[in-house]
Amino acid sequence: MTTSAVVAEAPVSAPAATVLHTVTIDLGERSYPIVIGAGLLDDPATWAGLPRASCAAIVTNTVVAPLYLARLRAALQPHYARVLEVVLPDGEAHKDWPTLNRIFDALLAAGADRKTVLFALGGGVIGDMTGFAAACYMRGVPFVQVPTTLLAQVDSSVGGKTAINHPLGKNMIGAFYQPARVVCDLATLVTLPPREFAAGLAEVIKYGPIADAAFQDWVEANIERLVARDAAALAYAVRRSCEIKAAVVGQDERESGLRAILNFGHTFGHAIEAGLGYGVWLHGEAVGCGMVMAAELSRRLGLVSAAWVARLERLVAAAGLPVRAPTLGADNTARYLELMRIDKKAEGGEIRFVLVNEAGQAMVRPVPDALVAEVIEARGSAT
Ligand SMILES: NC(=O)c1ccc[n+]([C@@H]2O[C@H](COP(=O)([O-])OP(=O)(O)OC[C@H]3O[C@@H](n4cnc5c(N)ncnc54)[C@H](O)[C@@H]3O)[C@@H](O)[C@H]2O)c1
Numbered sequence: 581m582t583t584s585a586v587v588a589e590a591p592v593s594a595p596a597a598t599v600l601h602t603v604t605i606d607l608g609e610r611s612y613p614i615v616i617g618a619g620l621l622d623d624p625a626t627w628a629g630l631p632r633a634s635c636a637a638i639v640t641n642t643v644v645a646p647l648y649l650a651r652l653r654a655a656l657q658p659h660y661a662r663v664l665e666v667v668l669p670d671g672e673a674h675k676d677w678p679t680l681n682r683i684f685d686a687l688l689a690a691g692a693d694r695k696t697v698l699f700a701l702g703g704g705v706i707g708d709m710t711g712f713a714a715a716c717y718m719r720g721v722p723f724v725q726v727p728t729t730l731l732a733q734v735d736s737s738v739g740g741k742t743a744i745n746h747p748l749g750k751n752m753i754g755a756f757y758q759p760a761r762v763v764c765d766l767a768t769l770v771t772l773p774p775r776e777f778a779a780g781l782a783e784v785i786k787y788g789p790i791a792d793a794a795f796q797d798w799v800e801a802n803i804e805r806l807v808a809r810d811a812a813a814l815a816y817a818v819r820r821s822c823e824i825k826a827a828v829v830g831q832d833e834r835e836s837g838l839r840a841i842l843n844f845g846h847t848f849g850h851a852i853e854a855g856l857g858y859g860v861w862l863h864g865e866a867v868g869c870g871m872v873m874a875a876e877l878s879r880r881l882g883l884v885s886a887a888w889v890a891r892l893e894r895l896v897a898a899a900g901l902p903v904r905a906p907t908l909g910a911d912n913t914a915r916y917l918e919l920m921r922i923d924k925k926a927e928g929g930e931i932r933f934v935l936v937n938e939a940g941q942a943m944v945r946p947v948p949d950a951l952v953a954e955v956i957e958a959r960g961s962a963t
């Protein structure tokens with residue numbers, strides 16, 4: 581018999597965590613950092629300094645769980661005596677009451693107390709639902725956003741809008757509830773399918789027209805690098821998007837005015853999502869097309885030129901997003917108008933749109949139905 585030393589297989593070591601930027605969202609006692617970097621998920625140091633608790637619960641879905649759940653769990657274990665896992669069905673069609681209830685069922689069944697910290701591991705659907713669950717569970721527990729889609733890193737994880745959908749309208753049931761921290765690990769974006777990645781670019785593109793014309797120029801000049809997921813370009817796009825969103829939300833947390841500019845393209849976009857059925861077009865696809873429609877509306881009101889609309893349309897198309905509006909049924913225009921009348925910006929039955937000018941400024945105005953109808957008819961024809 582030969583004796584030989586048992587050589588343990590070397591653990592697959594995660595790349596060293598690198599923090600590239602920290603953007604602070606300034607909301608007084610509800611302020612928090614948005615940490616942007618690579619390899620952050622696996623590093624226990626990333627999760628230090630959060631509210632003290634004996635229990636953490638990671639909320640994720642069936643697509644993200646096999647990719648990142650075990651890694652986050654391992655990094656959280658030094659900080660929490662218990663780490664629960666709640667794995668939900670995937671997709672926009674499950675951003676609803678029954679799925680939200682599954683979070684409460686799991687927390688209650690496990691005896692999670694009112695200090696339990698929820699971790700939203702996934703895209704905007706998981707982030708919006710986990711945030712809403714955190715706002716409600718035992719009247720409020722802390723939560724952390726761990727966005728793993730481009731869209732969630734540049735937009736949905738920041739600012740505290742949490743919600744589920746209703747068959748009659750997007751995000752109709754929800755709460756403003758801020759996370760304790762946002763951790764954007766850019767390394768997670770490598771596994772994102774191309775269609776989902778393109779959807780995230782829609783919200784990146786949004787920030788130029790509403791707030792920063794120089795950023796719009798930069799996105800145009802770098803759209804090929806972004807589509808190719810060039811690491812430096814992505815890091816800058818995530819950082820600048822978070823900076824712009826943090827500045828807007830810092831001035832108007834609950835959307836009494838300014839914050840509505842973040843809804844550019846969303847009045848048309850939400851109608852497309854609800855009208856086709858949630859998940860048929862992705863949120864970012866609907867917003868991409870909706871921005872072109874809102875730009876066309878701005879043109880008809882004399883705010884931008886036809887050349888500017890064409891420029892935005894080219895950018896949206898270069899990102900891999902649709903630019904022609906889908907048909908929502910036999911009475912198409914009436915259906916759009918009906919769906920848009922329930923938009924949260926509407927007042928007294930009057931639909932209000934985010935309009936833009938060429939200087940990178942946005943404004944929110946009511947627009948006559950007849951003009952909106954012209955845009956729906958002019959921009960239609962996607963199947
Ligand atoms: N709260 C806000 O301010 C805000 C802002 C923008 C959008 N939203 C909401 O966000 C939602 C859209 O978010 P989304 O685009 O992230 O969609 P999503 O959450 O459905 O994620 C997209 C898809 O990618 C998968 N996925 C996630 N991370 C992955 C990864 N790293 N690798 C592989 N697959 C991965 C998901 O499981 C899903 O199938 C919509 O419900 C929208 O209303 C909210």
Ligand SMILES: O=C(O)C(=O)C[C@@H](O)[C@H](O)[C@H](O)COP(=O)(O)O
Pocket residue numbers: 735739741750751783835839840842843846924
């Ligand atoms: O944070 C905001 O404010 C936004 O409007 C960001 C949007 O990209 C996002 O889709 C948001 O969920 C839309 O909000 P809603 O109030 O129109 O439901």
Ligand SMILES: [Zn+2]
Pocket residue numbers: 735783846863867
């Ligand atoms: Zn959006």
